[in-house]
Amino acid sequence: xxxxxxxxxxxxxxxxxxxxxxxxxxxxxxxxxxxxxxxxxxxxxxxxxxxxxxxxxxxxxxxxxxxxxxxxxxxxxxxxxxxxxxxxxxxxxxxxxxxxxxxxxxxxxxxxxxxxxxxxxxxxxxxxxxxxxxxxxxxxxxxxxxxxxxxxxxxxxxxxxxxxxxxxxxxxxxxxxxxxxxxxxxxxxxxxxxxxxxxxxxxxxxxxxxxxxxxxxxxxxxxxxxxxxxxxxxx
Amino acid sequence: xxxxxxxxxxxxxxxxxxxxxxxxxxxxxxxxxxxxxxxxxxxxxxxxxxxxxxxxxxxxxxxxxxxxxxxxxxxxxxxxxxxxxxxxxxxxxxxxxxxxxxxxxxxxxxx
Numbered sequence: 001x002x003x004x005x006x007x008x009x010x011x012x013x014x015x016x017x018x019x020x021x022x023x024x025x026x027x028x029x030x031x032x033x034x035x036x037x038x039x040x041x042x043x044x045x046x047x048x049x050x051x052x053x054x055x056x057x058x059x060x061x062x063x064x065x066x067x068x069x070x071x072x073x074x075x076x077x078x079x080x081x082x083x084x085x086x087x088x089x090x091x092x093x094x095x096x097x098x099x100x101x102x103x104x105x106x107x108x109x110x111x112x113x114x115x116x117x118x119x120x121x122x123x124x125x126x127x128x129x130x131x132x133x134x135x136x137x138x139x140x141x142x143x144x145x146x147x148x149x150x151x152x153x154x155x156x157x158x159x160x161x162x163x164x165x166x167x168x169x170x171x172x173x174x175x176x177x178x179x180x181x182x183x184x185x186x187x188x189x190x191x192x193x194x195x196x197x198x199x200x201x202x203x204x205x206x207x208x209x210x211x212x213x214x215x216x217x218x219x220x221x222x223x224x225x226x227x228x229x230x231x232x233x234x235x
Numbered sequence: 236x237x238x239x240x241x242x243x244x245x246x247x248x249x250x251x252x253x254x255x256x257x258x259x260x261x262x263x264x265x266x267x268x269x270x271x272x273x274x275x276x277x278x279x280x281x282x283x284x285x286x287x288x289x290x291x292x293x294x295x296x297x298x299x300x301x302x303x304x305x306x307x308x309x310x311x312x313x314x315x316x317x318x319x320x321x322x323x324x325x326x327x328x329x330x331x332x333x334x335x336x337x338x339x340x341x342x343x344x345x346x
Contacts, residue, residue: 021326042243049251054289059250069246076250079289080257082282088261088275095266106259111282112326164298167309167337168330170290171316175329177286178320189283197288198295209288216284217277224276 007129011136014120018112019144021175024168025053026145030152031159032057032166036064040153047149051107051142054079056149057169058206067205075206078213086114092123093130101131108138111176119179185227189220312337 001007033043038060050056055076062072086109094102116137121127159165181187193216200208261270294313299306316333319325 017325017327021330024330039240039243042240042247045244046247049247050254052254054285055250055254058289059247063243063246069242069249072246073250073253077253077257079285080254081278082285083254084257084260085278085281087258088270088278091261091264091266094262099263102263103255103259106262107255109258109262115324162341164334164337164341166293166297167312168334170293170309170313171330171333172326173286173290174313174317174333175320175324175326177282177290178317179324180282180286181321186280186283189280190287193284194287194291197292201292201296208292209285212288213281213285216288217280220280220283221276 001127001129001133004129004132007127007132008136011116011133011138012140015112015116015137015141018116019141021172022053022112022141022145023148024165025172026148027152027156027159028166028169029053029056029060030149030154031156032152033060033149034153034156036060038063043153044150047146050076051145052076052080052083052110053145053169053172058209062206065205071205071207075210078210081213082111083109083114086111089118089123090114093117093121093126093134097131105131105134105138108135108142110138110141112141113138115176115179183224185220185223188223189216192216192219308337308340311340 001010029047030043033046033056034040038046043060046056046059050059058075058079059072062075087106090105090109094105097105113134117130117134121130127133177190181190193212196215197208197212200211202208203211264270290313294309295305297306297309312333315336316329319332320329323329
């Protein structure tokens with residue numbers, strides 16, 4: 001990692017498992033759009049503009065139900081709010097990055113890039129070629145994702161349904177979730193959100209997802225407060 | 236549909252602009268900016284809440300066999316994959332393991 005070029009390649013290599021794991025996710029996202037009857041150009045535009053698997057899937061299923069635009073936008077925002085937390089975690093690494101590049105890097109921010117950078121490098125002493133490393137990882141993720149969605153749009157519908165390839169989607173979410181489960185409060189948030197989402201699954205327009213997300217965050221905050229109150233009482 | 240679907244494109248563009256703001260938020264903020272504590276506190280739990288809210292209904296209720304309430308195969312496969320993910324944080328392995336367990340269960344069909 002002493003040159004820009006080697007840092008770029010190292011980023012690519014280190015992100016490879018996440019990129020490979022994302023290929024079925026991209027294929028399914030494309031296939032979901034064509035199965036839902038979304039115009040392929042719109043589906044491709046959505047992928048280029050949003051560049052987020054969870055948000056794209058949510059938008060696709062809502063647009064297929066002819067949901068009001070406000071609901072589509074709100075759901076994409078809720079599903080993507082976790083990226084704001086990643087943005088906070090990534091900011092120290094990009095302290096010396098030029099402003100225009102900061103916007104490009106923000107657009108390329110994914111769960112995978114966040115996990116890669118924050119687990120490998122110390123935020124107080126990022127390596128000198130962090131920009132090239134990040135760009136190697138995130139730009140490769142970007143084009144493989146766009147290729148996957150495009151192939152999925154045109155070919156995904158050909159995969160037999162008995163393969164249950166759509167099961168890869170919750171599996172990706174599970175593998176992204178586990179590193180976030182750091183404390184009992186995080187488990188409280190996850191369990192309450194999972195229960196709420198399951199009980200509200202028949203609500204129209206994915207409103208259950210929005211309700212469950214809010215309920216989960218509130219549960220996490222309450223659990224944290226109870227724990228703090230408990231430890232203060234004990235001491 | 237007839238003609239260009241302005242409403243869908245504008246929805247996507249608007250959502251995309253908001254997403255860029257979400258992603259850029261703290262990255263483009265000056266390092267000494269004051270961020271309200273309640274916002275940081277709540278953000279801590281967003282991933283822990285949103286990801287299971289997305290995943291769990293998909294695991295429980297997709298392709299449910301006639302007369303059943305849940306998809307037991309998916310629950311077993313997701314539990315195995317989830318435990319593996321918790322131990323290793325290996326994304327590709329988690330997905331491969333979950334898919335293989337699901338295929339084996341479907342092929343063997345113990346239920």
